[in-house]
Amino acid sequence: MRFETKAIHVGQDPDPTYGAVSVPIYQTSTYAQPGVGESKGYEYARTGNPTRTALQEAVAALEEGAGALAFSSGMGAEATFFSLLQAGAHVVLGDDVYGGTYRLVSKVLAPSMGLEFDAVDLTDVEAVKKAVRDETRVVWVETPTNPLLKIVDIAEIAEIAHEVGAWCAVDNTFASPYLQRPLTLGADAVIHSATKYLGGHSDVVGGVIAANDSQLLERLGFLQNAVGAVPGPQDCFLVLRGLKTLALRMEAHCRNAGRIAEMLAGHPKVKRVYYPGLPEHPGHDVAARQMSGFGGMVSFEMETEQEALDVCTRTKLFFLAESLGGVESLIEHPGRMTHASVAGSPLEVPATLVRLSVGIEHPEDLLEDLRQALA
Ligand code: P1T
Secondary structure (H helix, E strand, O other), X not given: OOHHHHHHHOOOOOOOXXXXXOOOOOOOOEOOOOOOOOOXXXXXXXXXXXXXXXXXXXXXXXXXXXXXXXXXXXXXXXXXXXXXXXXXXXXXXXXOOOHHHHHHHHHHHHHHHOOEEEEEXXXXXXXXXXXXOOOEEEEEEEOOOOOOOOOOOHHHHHHHHXXXXXXXXXXXXXOHHHHOOHHHHOOOEEEEEOOOOOOOXXXXXXXXXXXXXXXXXXXXXXXXXXXXXXXXXXXXXXHHHHHHOHHHHHHHHHHHHHHHHHHHHOOOOEXXXXXXXXXXXXXXXXXXXXXXXXXXXXXXXXXXXXXXXXXXXXXXXXXXXXXOOOOOOEEEOOOOOOOHHHOOOOOOOOOOEEEEEOOOOOHHHHHHXXXXXXX
């Protein structure tokens, strides 16, 4: 079965009771049991819910994994994943990870469980080889990165991780499984903020982890229940509904973002454009190899911070807002908004940076909006 078909069919057979073709929202916290120690597959809704099962099966199929687990948010998925580690474990992170990931590792896990970490440029293979050590348990990859759109060679990094017995975990939020499937490139786990492209309509917060190894999936399943950062059935339904149009949406996001990146690259007021689809992007060749499109995220730098702030407040169609991956276009200033938590750290982003989440509106309207904001 091909991607578009899986997105609509896997885990989503008509409901056995009444034949509903849309997966029902099983809004229940518990399930009546036929007898003590017997069940119809579900006992308590933190442990399992049929709407969540449908979402998990669909995402597993799209990521080409053996299984997937859904969480209440991307950060809930990440916190649960890191709960796999023991005190004193070492983690290698990209030096441009999502600010919330860095905050979780540096401000929560490092002090609470003695987690050690190094943030390195994962596009520099020699630096990664130097950073990993016997205690390294996870090499955490984001590609494209948030917000600088760096491209990391997943196969190469997975190999380095495996040499020291570490997992290679890939945050696939920016690409979505439509454009990139890390498990097929050697990654051990794929993490998503389902809030973004998977949901796709800026109306739900969620997270997912997909994996292939049955032991890893079993441990994650145990932690999903033990930690309890689970999504409600309505949220699962919304992400599942988003998945059905993921392929169509990603095509439109990529097409619009490509047009916008080209326009920005030729604009006299724009100092620098970050978009892996541009041939001059340092990760262009790797992106062309490991992705089937360059995504809907574009970042660019203005000459001054004030100019960057001005552009963010002058657009009309691009709403000034955090988050990304929805059908509507968004603009933001990472330094003061999404990445404020890394200010003063080695991950601090340029103050002149503007980030766009390019939506699926008509490209000419988006281009006009940006041109007037830059004028
Ligand atoms: O917001 P949440 O669903 O908990 O997901 C966290 C997260 C994880 N990974 C990446 C790459 C992300 O971009 C995010 C959330 N990011 C934003 C809210 C943002 O505007 O960048």
